[in-house]
Amino acid sequence: MNVVFGLKAESLERHERFIERALKNGSVWHLGREHEGNLFWAESTSNGSENGRGAGQTVVPLWSDRAYAKQCAKSEWNIYKPYEIPLERLLLLVLPNMQRAKVLVGTNWNAHLLGFEITPHKLKVRLQKAQKQGAAS
Numbered sequence: 001m002n003v004v005f006g007l008k009a010e011s012l013e014r015h016e017r018f019i020e021r022a023l024k025n026g027s028v029w030h031l032g033r034e035h036e037g038n039l040f041w042a043e044s045t046s047n048g049s050e051n052g053r054g055a056g057q058t059v060v061p062l063w064s065d066r067a068y069a070k071q072c073a074k075s076e077w078n079i080y081k082p083y084e085i086p087l088e089r090l091l092l093l094v095l096p097n098m099q100r101a102k103v104l105v106g107t108n109w110n111a112h113l114l115g116f117e118i119t120p121h122k123l124k125v126r127l128q129k130a131q132k133q134g135a136a137s
Helices: 002-025 066-071 087-101 120-136
Strands: 027-035 038-041 058-062 081-086 104-107 116-118
Touching: 002 027, 002 087, 002 104, 002 116, 002 120, 027 058, 027 066, 027 087, 058 087, 066 081, 081 087, 087 120, 104 120, 116 120
Parallel strands: 058 104
Antiparallel strands: 027 038, 027 081, 104 116
């Protein structure tokens, strides 16, 4: 039980770091691979929340820093490399498209590809709220 709690606490800390660093950097990172002129994004499958909701749903991980993304480009993901997404593009295009596709977003997953999962809409709202709070300070 402590391991699960520790992982949840670490995942939440990494998520909060994602929000903070994404705003500071003005961008986020994803893993992708080019094939025949198309860019394919790395994705995984959700294990679901503690009550099983979301299990089996597609998750697209995003990272706040290139180094975090790069550390996950190993094993079965060694065919991927980090690509930067400007924050404005993330908010206006990427997250709405992810919401329409009904995928989840994983934020700042660790090297074991574990971490926080959130709906694209909730992430967009959270980032915009943090932007407004930052602008007000």
